[in-house]
Amino acid sequence: MTVDVKTFELRHLTNFECRDPNWKKVExxxxxxxxxxxxxxxxxxxxxxxxxxxxxxxxEAFMYGSIHIGDYKEEFQGMTKELLAFCIPEYNxxxxxxxxxxxxxxxxxxxxxEFEGVVKYYTEEKQDAYLYARxx
Numbered sequence: 001m002t003v004d005v006k007t008f009e010l011r012h013l014t015n016f017e018c019r020d021p022n023w024k025k026v027e028x029x030x031x032x033x034x035x036x037x038x039x040x041x042x043x044x045x046x047x048x049x050x051x052x053x054x055x056x057x058x059x060e061a062f063m064y065g066s067i068h069i070g071d072y073k074e075e076f077q078g079m080t081k082e083l084l085a086f087c088i089p090e091y092n093x094x095x096x097x098x099x100x101x102x103x104x105x106x107x108x109x110x111x112x113x114e115f116e117g118v119v120k121y122y123t124e125e126k127q128d129a130y131l132y133a134r135x136x
Contacts, residue, residue: 001041002075004039004041005038005083008050010031012045013045017066035087036051037083039076041068044066046068046076049083050062058095058096059095060097088134096133096134098113098132099122100129100130100132101129101130102128108130115130
């Protein structure tokens with residue numbers, strides 16, 4: 001099955017089953033204030049992607065993945081690469097950052113991000129995060 005990208009709408013959250021327990025703390029209306037897309041496989045939401053602007057030319061990419069991503073790994077990876085290839089020139093970015101947990105470090109590297117360092121006690125649970133960046 002192919003994956004499809006649509007501009008994010010609040011109604012996409014109806015069937016979204018996020019794998020991140022912290023998702024429940026996100027205020028859905030805040031997601032409308034930034035560039036966001038929803039990735040689908042048929043009617044199944046695979047993930048939400050967004051950009052958080054830091055300043056001119058610099059943004060943080062974030063993603064909330066669903067419990068269904070594992071069923072579409074290759075398709076999801078391909079779509080993620082396409083989204084990054086689109087958003088960097090579209091939003092005139094020269095630096096795109098991403099914070100990931102330990103299990104997603106190889107994924108960040110496979111997307112062309114470079115490891116920059118450990119951010120100690122980054123999460124609400126005081127877990128470390130790993131900062132990656134991609135430069136254009």
